[in-house]
Amino acid sequence: MQTSTFRKSHLATYQQHKNLDEGGPVIEISKTCRTTPVEDGIVRINCAPLLYKLGLIRFFKNTSLWFVKDICGIVCAIFTWLLIVYAESVVMFIMLIPSPYPAYSMSSAILFNFFSFMAVASHLRAMFSDPGAVPKGNATRENIMKMGLKEGQVVYKCPKCISIKPERAHHCSVCQRCIRKMDHHCPWVNNCVGENNQKYFVLFTMYICLMSIHAIYMAVQHFIICLGKDWKDCSGASAPATTVFLILLVFEGLLFGIFTAIMCGSQLSSICSDETV
Template sequence: MYVAQPSEEFPKTPGECEAVDRGSPPVTEAPPAGTEAPPPPPHTGSDAIWFNQDGWGMASSALAWLLVFYAEVVVVFVLLLPASGSTPLYGLLNGALFTGLAFLALASHVKVMCTDPGVVPKGGATPELMENLSVEVRPGQTLYRCPKCCSIRPDRAHHCSVCKRCVKKMDHHCPWVNNCVGENNQKHFVLFNMYVGLLSAHALLLLFLHVVACTEETGNWSRCSGGLFSHLVTVCLLFLLCFESLLFLVFTAVIFVTQVQSICTDKTAVERLKMEKRAWARRSGWTNMKDVFGHPCSVSWLWPFTTPNRPRRADTDQCVV
């Protein structure tokens, strides 16, 4: 398992970049001629476990799990169990559906949090490697070295100030998932927002049906607690559930739409924010969707446990200057 440590400081000069790769103190002069440069650190693929040690991100991720578990408890023990006596099929079906959506949402959260978003190996921009690659690049191309993490930055990669790494096709850093959203985990991030939105909509629907049944059949709201909680506790729990569901339904719906738009237009949030000029080929929105979710289109698009099957692009492609 690779553990990212956002608190560590990375060198910013070519000599210090070389020291990171060699494991020696910072130097300012190039090594003697004929000295063989060590290879760059191995790349952690999307199948490796990735975890970001950011305090705020870990707290936000834990809060997301607590909110999902809170909704599960209130829906099952306040909305469904009291109604299971008269309509057991209603409680069973809705309970299974709500629990299934909660499971898929949390599974997507784990996948987007523990998947390498597409980081570039750090400390690889040594003078020897830069010199060797400068001979191999095509005319009109330029090698970009990140001064913050000392990596050779591929095309469309950006440096994350939280992860302290360059991320390929970085969209943004989300504290709710304690990770960057990049080319390797964007599918799981979209699924996470989709399932949380569906979970919130289902909770609001069950809450609405519960209120209607209580006011029409009994005419007395105090009798709708089902004996599990007092009247005051029931009202507080349902009010918090309503507020949470409305908030996250709107929040996740907006993010879901913006993410789908970003995928279809093949332009990340960072690229739109920086108003970067497009230097890559335009493709159809459907092709971009398959590039993120996998090819061909199948039910696996909705399953958070599958890795998208898409062609790998070379990491050494650079912007044309």
Template sequence: MIVDCQPFWLHFGFVWPPSFNFFWFVKDGCGIVCATFTWILIIYAQFVVITVLLHPSPYTNHALFNGVLFEILSTLAMVSHFRAMFSDPGAVPRGNATPECMEKMNFKTDKILYKCPKCVSIKPERAHHCSICQRCIEKMDHHCPWVNNCVGERNLKYFVLFTFYICLMSCHVIYMSGFHFFSCISTRLSGSCFNFTPAITSFLMMMLFVESLLFGLFTCIMCISQMSAILNDETGIEQLKRDKTKYCRTSRVKNLKRVFGSKISFAWISPFHTSNATEISLDNNMYII
């Protein structure tokens, strides 16, 4: 059994369990396939948008503007996905529920602690055990196969931004598809609107439209759901269990600041900015029930 006596809040950045301390990656076959498929869909959208919708367009300025905008949105979505996938979601160290570890962590013997029997760890309040990650996750919302990771305290911002930018990308693609289709018909420039044969072009556009419609609807619903949970300071698991546990709730503004950043700024919508939860400083009372 691997024993890690360090408090979980000292595990910043990336962690690869169990032998490395600088990289986090969940070795789940289904999750790896789903996450890879997500990147394939984004790359496919980039290919079709550039080669089918924008490059043959007779409206140069319109194509240039939308091309730049789409690349910005897709880059932000991919960075958000990368950080959600490879960020420690708030994992509690395995095997720290031993007398030796508790003594090093300066726990008082008269305090009541909850210990997870599955990963043999001291379980903080509102933490849940993930059978796929095989760890207890602080404020775990759910395990998402599309990012091959749990969505928890430390990577919630990146997951929300990923759904947000995928939703914007999908809406943008639907607009560009409609504009390209109707502009080619109305101007009777159909011959100059194709880089490929009409059959191939129609197939590529149809696949892109269906992809954008399905994933746009899914990510929009997911983004709204996550934002509602953040505002109410309630995780997905707590909503499903209808957990009425009385814990200290803060205002909605403070809930947003805790996830996205201490100051209201454009950093809230930047996946390059590290959220407060990643840098959170806690004490041993978080383990006490």
């Protein structure tokens, strides 16, 4: 009896997730995922069928992925992943694995890889989450009448996406949508930073900043140790190559560490003051 009730509840959850927020024609691209064309700049992918088959649907509040079709944003997002891969490669293969200090190498590797994993996970959530898009074309007379407005109350309408514009919502020219509590459109995550994904963006900037600080510390320490040993048995590459790798890593760490620290600070400030930047 309990199994039957669980299955009915599970099927009901699946049916709820099967209906996409935006409606419209659904084009089946596989037996596991479906994609719904929202407009020219956005594609929404419904992963409810896949999660249902894997038995994981109850663990996901939102089963649809939001993807912005912007070439600049896609290039910046890929470049972000490549920078993380470069930092991982230098830290692991140039510094930690060849290190004669196993305890230091193990602890540093665990900490750095934790920051790296969390940064990538936060980046993906910020990139593929709906930032808080207002339904397109909902500024109809019927919908406005349903709002039960009082006399003299003003309703703002976006002339570009023909939607009822909530307070503090802004129209994004890249996403071609009005976004609730829109902060800015970030090419590094190829998405707007808004009401629904701001926390992931803050976490992404925080973990990148921590990665940068940790990488700079390890690079400087490794360089000093190698100089003291006259570059004998201290690196996974030759002295000139190691020097170049470390200089590039420190430059990357300083550049993106300062940038993400400023971004994270400004985001936290806007959250505390309940304002958008």
